[in-house]
Amino acid sequence: MIIIPxxxxxPSLKRQKTIKKRTITVISRLEKGKGQDLAIKAFALVxxxxxxxxxxxxxxxNFEKELKLMAKNDQxxxxxxxxxxxxxxxxxxxxxxxxSVWSLEGFGLTIIEAMAFAKPIVAFDRAPGNEILSxxxxxxxxxxxxxxxxxxxxxxxxxxxxxxxxxxxxxxxxFIKKYQIEKVAEQYLNLLKN
Numbered sequence: 001m002i003i004i005p006x007x008x009x010x011p012s013l014k015r016q017k018t019i020k021k022r023t024i025t026v027i028s029r030l031e032k033g034k035g036q037d038l039a040i041k042a043f044a045l046v047x048x049x050x051x052x053x054x055x056x057x058x059x060x061x062n063f064e065k066e067l068k069l070m071a072k073n074d075q076x077x078x079x080x081x082x083x084x085x086x087x088x089x090x091x092x093x094x095x096x097x098x099x100s101v102w103s104l105e106g107f108g109l110t111i112i113e114a115m116a117f118a119k120p121i122v123a124f125d126r127a128p129g130n131e132i133l134s135x136x137x138x139x140x141x142x143x144x145x146x147x148x149x150x151x152x153x154x155x156x157x158x159x160x161x162x163x164x165x166x167x168x169x170x171x172x173x174x175f176i177k178k179y180q181i182e183k184v185a186e187q188y189l190n191l192l193k194n
Contacts, residue, residue, distance in 0.1 A: 002191060005132075006107045007184030008116055008175075018092065022053040024154060025093035027086065027110045028100065030061030035099025035124070037063075038147040040070050040077065042099075045151035047076065050158055056093065058083055090117050094164075095157055098123040101145050108132055115175035118168040122153045132179075138171035 024043065028034045036057055043055040055077045057067065064079065071077040083089050090096060096114035101124060111132050114121050123129035125141035133139035140153040157164055177183070 002187075004184060004187045004191070005179055006109060006112065007179050007181040008109070008112050009181050019094055020054070020092050021094055022050050022158065023056055023093045024053060024095045024097055025056045025058065025089060026097050026099060027058045027089070028098075030057075030059045030063040030067060031102070032063055033100065033102030033105075034059075034061075034063070035101050036067050037070060038101065038145065038150060039097055039099045040067065041147040042097075042151035042154060043077065045148065046154050046158070049155050053158070054078065056080065056089070058086070058089060086113070087117070090114055090119060093119065095120050095122060095154060097121075097150070097154065098129055099150060100124070100129070101126065112175055112179045115171040115179065118172035120157050120164040120167045121171060122150065122157060124150070133171075136167075138167055138174050140167070 026036055026039050028036065030036060039055065046053050053076060057077065058080045060081045068079060090113060096110065096119045098108055098111050098121060105128055108128050111121060111123065111129060115138070121133060121139040123133055123139060123141055124144050125135065126144045130141060133141060135141040140157060142149040142153045
């Protein structure tokens with residue numbers, strides 16, 4: 001058996017984007033198991049440390065109504081059903097959180113997109129995230145389904161700009177080595193040739 005990962009293009013970064021400080025972004029379908037509910041619970045704890053923090057939840061799905069009820073009209077939690085330019089949303093975020101706990105999660109495209117943009121990432125220590133990410137090397141991984149630990153990892157990253165830079169740089173280098181579309185295409189070509 002040969003495993004070839006999903007790939008993505010390296011984004012064109014023609015100009016330096018302004019990062020919205022303390023913007024924590026979650027991008028995923030709004031479905032139970034995708035973890036937005038855990039991100040909202042974690043964010044309540046993050047706000048105690050960072051009063052100016054913002055949680056941006058991007059996606060559509062049948063879990064939206066429940067999530068909005070859970071958010072209790074918190075003005076610092078913003079829901080965007082659809083964004084035309086996901087690249088811009090990722091670029092402008094300080095952190096990307098990938099909180100999926102779905103047992104059927106296949107592959108974390110949002111994870112590799114965040115890696116491509118050299119963004120600090122927080123996820124749960126479970127597959128497929130922990131097959132792509134390494135704790136304290138290119139991300140911070142929280143205990144599975146533990147929103148308190150998730151909040152602690154987010155707070156740790158928001159407090160430490162040097163750690164953000166280190167994880168983001170390593171994540172981007174890892175993306176270039178393994179998930180850049182040209183590298184993935186090369187693996188398919190080699191497989192077909194042999």
